[in-house]
Amino acid sequence: MSRETLLAASNVSKSFGAVRVLHEVSFDVYRGEVLGILGPNGAGKTTLFNMISGDIKPSGGEIRLGGVMLGGEPPFRRCRMGIGRTYQIPRPYTGMTTFENLLVASAFGSGRTERESYAFCAQVLRDCELADKANTPSGSLTLLDRKRLELARALASDPKLLLLDEIAGGLTDEESKALVALVRRIRERGVTIVWIEHVLNALLAVADRLLVLNFGEKIAEGLPQDVIANPEVKRVYMGIEA
Ligand SMILES: Nc1ncnc2c1ncn2[C@@H]1O[C@H](COP(=O)(O)OP(=O)(O)OP(=O)(O)O)[C@@H](O)[C@H]1O
Incomplete structure (x- = not known):
C-alpha cells in the first residue's frame, strides 16, 4: 500500500552558536499515522518540534507540509496551514475558563467565524472530555484535565498534523490510559500525529512507527517492535547493553 507523505523533513540541522x-x-x-519520537534528555526532540512549528529557524535543511516548503513561514501561518502543537509545559490562559481558552485558540488558528468557533469548540470540549469543565477557570483544573486542555487547544485550530510534546509525563497509569484513548480518538478522526514521549507504554499503545534521536542524530526509525529491539536503541535509551 502506498503511503502519502504529509510532513517531510530533509537534512534538518540546528546549532545554537557552536553547540x-x-x-x-x-x-x-x-x-493518518501516529509517529512516536523517543530519545534521551537533550537529544533534540523539542528543538525539532520548534522548527516544524516555526518557533525557531533551522540552521540547515528543509521541512515541507503537503509538499509545500515551510521556509520562513511564521508560527501563526503554519498553524493556519494545519500544524497544531502542545508544549511540554502547558500554557493555558489561567485567568480564562476552559471554553474561553479554546475560543482564543480557534480564533487564532482556524479562520472560523465567531459563531462557527463556538460550535466547533463545544465539540472539541466534548471530544476531550472537558464538557463539564467548560466554565472552570483553567488554573484550577487537575493535571489530567490540564493535559486534555493543552490537547484541546491544539485541536481548536483544526490541525492536519498534531505535534504532542510529552503530554503523558506526571500522570498515573490510569490517567495515562485515558490520554492514550483520547489520542486514538483524535487519530481516528483523520489527524496525523507526531508524539514525543518518555512514557514508553503510552507511546507503544498507539504509535504506528517510532523514530529515535540521540545527540541530535536519528539512530533508528521503523515499526515499534523493531525499533525497541534495536541494540543501539536499547543501549542509549534504555541503558541495556546488548
Ligand atoms: N534556545 C536554546 N539555546 C541554546 N541551547 C538550546 C536552546 N534550546 C535547546 N537547547 C539545547 O539543545 C539541546 C536539545 O534540547 P531539546 O529541548 O531539543 O532536547 P529534548 O530531546 O527535547 O530533551 P527533553 O527530553 O529533556 O525534553 C539541549 O542540550 C538544550 O540545552
Missing part, C-alpha cells in the same frame, strides 16, 4: 543540537535529520510523516 550542534540536531544534525541532518531526515524523516517522513505519513498521512
